[in-house]
Amino acid sequence: MKTAALSVSSEECFQPGLIPRSPRLLETLLANLDGMVYRCRADAQRTMEFVSEGCLPLTGHLPEALLLNQQLSFEQLIHEDDRELVRWHIGECLRQRRRFDVECRIVCADGSVRWVWDRGVAIYNATGEVEAVEGFMQDVTERKEAAQALQEAERRYRSIFENAIEGVFQTTPDGTYIAVNPALARIYGYRSPEDLIVSLRDIRHQLYVESERRSEFMRLMEQHGSVSNFESRVYRRDGDIIWISENARAVHDDAGTLMFYEGTVEAITERKLYEAEIRHQATHDALTGLPNRNMLHDHLQRAIQARQKGSMTVVAFVDLDQFKYINDSLGHQVGDELLKTVAQRLLSCLRDTDMVARQGGDEFVLVLQNQSGEAGIAEVMQRILAAVARPWPVGEREFHITSSIGVSRYPEDGKDVETLLKKADSAMYKAKEQGRNNFQFFAPWMDTQVSNRLDMLISLRRALDQEEFRLFYQPKLSLSNGRIIGAEALIRWQSPEQSMVAPDRFIPFAEEAGLIVPIGEWVLRTACRQNRAWQDAGLLAIPVAVNISPRQMNQSLIDFVANVLRDSGLAASWLELEITENVVMKDAEKTVATLHALKSLGLKISVDDFGTGYSSLSYLRRFPVDALKIDKSFVRDIARDADSAAIVKAVISLAHILNLRVIAEGVEDEQQHDFLRENGCDEVQGYYFGKPMSVEDFTLRLRDEAIRGAAGK
Template sequence: MPRRANHAPIALSPQSRLVTAAAAQSDGFASQNGAARRGQGDGPGALRVLVIDDNAIVLEGFRKTLANEVASSTAALDALGHSLFGKDAKPETPARAERPDFEVDLVAEGAQGWRRAVEAVSVGRPYAVAFVDLRMPGGWDGLQTIEALWRTDPCIQVVICTAYSEYSWDDITARLGRSDRLLVLRKPFETIEVLQLACTLSEKWSLHRERQARLDDLERRVAERTQRLQQALDEGKAYEENLHHQATHDALTGLPNRLLLADRAAQFIAQMKGSGLRLAMLFLDLDQFKIINDSWGHGVGDALLKAVALRLQVTVRDSDTVARLGGDEFVIILASLAQFKDADNVAQKVLAAFAEPFAVGDHQFFLTASIGVSVYPEDGDNSETLLKHADVAMYAAKEQGRHAVQFYTREMGVRVEERIALQNALCLALERQEFELHYQPQVDMKSGKVRGVEALVRWHRPEVGMVPPDRFIPLAEETGLILPIGEWVLKTACAQVKAWHAAGYPDLSMAVNVSACQFRQQNMPELVRAVLAETGLAARYLELELTESVLMQDKDAVVRALRQLKQIGVTLSLDDFGTGYSSLSYLKDFPIDVVKIDRSFVRDVTNSVEGASLTKAIIAMARSLNLTTVAEGVETEGQLSFLNTHRCDAIQGYYFSRPLPANDLVALLGAGKHLPVEYSRSEPVRRTLLLVDDDESILSTLDRLLRRDGFHILSTTSPRQALELLAIHPVGVIVCDARMPEMPGMELLRRVKGLYPDIVRIMLTGHSTVDSVTDAINDGAVYKFITKPWDDALLREKIAEAFRRHEMSSENDRPAREEADAATIELPGAAKQLSAESAP
């Protein structure tokens, strides 16, 4: 390309210094480091320039140019000034323009230059610009060298230096590509051209590096922030998944909860519509869990629930769903069932899984479960309805005796609706003043007079009438309404007995029932103290009746509360004694004053050996502990006589009076009603003989024969009536026929032996075989056999002998018998405690 004639050189600053290096290798040039570097030589501010040319003169020219070795002649500078600024320009010392410092490396071969570039990149000090001669015979030419340089350092700026070449520009771009990193400088070139290119390209290189560093930094920041954003997204996703899991799963067991249960049930139902398959929903409730949880603590209870959840999961199929609704309630969904019996088979399998104990720590617990089952589509077409119906069926299973399976029926639904209506009405009953108290007298057996009353709550629904207590009391305990109801009963009863004291009955006491729920959730000592202060009733006239389930709670806490109540001065009574975990060792630990014998025992005292034995044992035990006994549910004269004979302290029941409203009770007290005088314990003993035969003519004959001996004779044709007479009268000898249609004589005498072992038993028979006689004698049921027809003198003699035996036996055995009775109560109590320990 043509050269411009008058190139004016750039004015260079004298402070600017350059480092040059001349090639001093085998080709005659050695690298030379000049002193013209920024700072002290190899500082980081110097820009590196690589010159590759096989001509030593050209290399020297580059060195001088980039080192800025300008003419020192002032005249030359003046001439330069005149040429640039005109004739009037005043000569002055030229000022060097600010430009980069260069560190120049000179090499004579392309391969050598490439090695220098590799080294520079490796130490982190790459070249900014490379001037490369295009024609270098004997080694790499310019294009080959440039290709190698760019492979090593793609950012290096390249200037092709050439006077002529075999390569055209198209050839060059064909090999190297069209790039802004490539310029061409035609030889011969002027100093200013080299300097301009070096300055411009190095500045471009610096800007590129700065831009690249900025881009790298931005990319690094973007990458870091992208990573942080991704991490935040991952954490957010994990948090959402955790929230979703918490929202759909039970925190304790990890099982699906009610929400996920409904979702899965809906999915199963949608899949099975029109398929002819069924879905079963099993609602399972643990029967004894509450007792264990209250007695052993929530830690053991939680561990037990986890164990139950695990066992349920391994019992059913993987495709089935086991969920926990809360507390001790679990639900199992069985999908794709072909027939009803499949659901029943699985339910029975689940019940069988509870046969093995559950291990929690060092303890083992036996549990049972009640299971209610509803089936799609027969019992509902959605999860909510199926769950409700399965719940209803579960309660029916509990009513059957627990640890049972019950399928839903429409009749159950009706009962549930009634129960819900009853519960809603119960919630409003106290506010609407629908409750009232009735009072049942408690009668002292020594005086025969009323000594106190028991307050019994009654609910009068205006639109229905009286609601039986056994219907609403359990519901009140389940819903917690027993707490306000119980407080109202206590206040009302105390105020009423205080009013009766003022009305002329100062010795009357008031017994009030306290449920386990009340005792557990209310501070009874504080409540009692407050009520007594409010009503002005002396504490000694208040008797609190506690059930055995109260004592089964935390023993230490119960003992503390009972002692606080005793310090207040109230009387403590143990209600329904014998129906729970009664035992002498158990009872002696609590400050109880009164033991109430449950009506289930009293009902059977005249016809059941077990009932009579347990009742006698309870009375004997109470006497040994200096406790008062009150028998509940006394309805017949026989029961009253039995209790009187065995020295029960007081009775309560329909025989004397049903529960009465307050006004009717006042009328009873005003009338002075009391027990018959014949039940006085000071009555002299008479020889009482009981004759039992289904033939009335035989009874008449025996009565005429034996009355002359002064016996008090009772007779009946009914064995069952005979048992009632035995309970009422102090019979010493019984004579009965062997063959009676209502009950065989042998069976009657066996019962008499169990109920009244002191009574001497004689059998009249004309049909007994040797074997039956032998068995009866060996069994001890019969003292003597007398065959029909009998000898009058012999019969009178044997009966007189029997009375003497009875009187002797009664006198000699009474102390031992009382001691035995006192110990008898330990046997059932010990058995129940052993059962409780093995299956809490």
């Protein structure tokens, strides 16, 4: 095999001026080369005249397979995608009479592809023509793949660097940029990385809003060699301020010398704004923007600690008078606008060092620092009362909303936040009792009143559980014949401690404690059962009226009423629901639908306290109501006040035009009775005809009525 592979002439073993060498020596030398030595003719096929033994390890082919193109030619050995390039390159080198040097791929006997480095020279004859080509082909696959891997890594790094969403940078320790990517240029508002590097030459002063952040950056680098989540405010090129977060490390050479800093930058302005919004929401009221209860406590605590010697820290508890009336009659949207207006008015009365917070509902708390005496405090309170009471326009109408204020002082009235707030609250309730639209300083005796209020709420819960409530019934009479034609169920509280308690003393507390709904449901169930009991006893069948609270209108009232009628066995025609005018107009569209659903059950509906609120005639015409009840405040003065008399006449006329019954409540004397009868009022109720009676007394009244009716027949 070796003889065939060498197949050289004697001339090839001797060269002029060299010591003659034996073919055996040349064979050994070529065999030890890591690659393939070859000689080929200068024909189109590059016909091989000599191939060394390195052919087998390089290509997987025996040398004789290529010799004289016995099995494949040199051209066939070259990968088909590289043949044209190799042919062109070697041809150019031969024409220019210089060595060739080319890298290409070959296809080995097993089908694998390897990279080779092919280099050689042309052999010329005596006439200067190319006689042959001699060359050496060496496997460079590992080097080539390593180079390609490096190029790919560089390409990927460059792609990451260029296309990263985060900014990437390198800076010198003295604060100039060496390299930045496009993302960082965009974050900082520059046209390109080059523009940023040229323009931003002093990071400390040009970039950081607070220049000391650069000092902190350097300190952390010196101490830890890196920074993580380093948040700062920085300037963009246009002067806007944004938030960024940096992660960076110090880069040293082999000798440990600091060369530069490198890292990434993330724009976090939106996150910081969101975090600030979350913090604001946690400490401020969403409606008014004022500090909320949490922030109030923190601020008051700091105000106590910062009090100057000889001065007072003042807490003022402000509660709007009759805010519930506005909310119920005009709706929550109007009520919200009122709260925002009041918040601004309170702010206008205070200094920068003072605070106003919204405690909740229609309650506000003011914290006044370093007050010298009660005279100065009183002056501020009067200013607040006047500011709140300024006219407040709503559409074409104008309201005058007043407030009641309770004042406590540190250190005189309390030494901690909770005590000061509690005592200011107590003083505020005293201001309410004094007629509203005033302020009161806390006094020790007020604690007893607060205790009484709390006792009342506790007792109300007990009263509901232990069935201490009672229903009294006041008769309604026809003005045409004086006969009883109905009754109104009125709640009383049979308290073990206080005997009989009137509703005006405990209903407001029930509203405040959220007990008015279960109490109202008890009234409706009890009244329906009692009316059915009277009918079962053979007494006069009359409708019984029950008042519905505003909060009940927000419950599943329709289903509840239907269930009560079914459970009691009372026909719906013997039940009348009384709903105040303000509740009816609170959400007119919704109320129309609710009233129609109630009316479909077969019961009667009347509008209570008519004339005290406001009603649109267009809505009143659409409401499926049966009667209007004239408020007792108008009935009381009809005999001596022309305006009240005119209003009552107008209501009677309006009701009859709309085919509604008219009921006058609070009739207490003969003059009122005569006026109402003369002006066509249909029904009356009041002390002149009978006070609210217990079940036993009203039962006797019904029996007397039955006897009187029988005698009349």
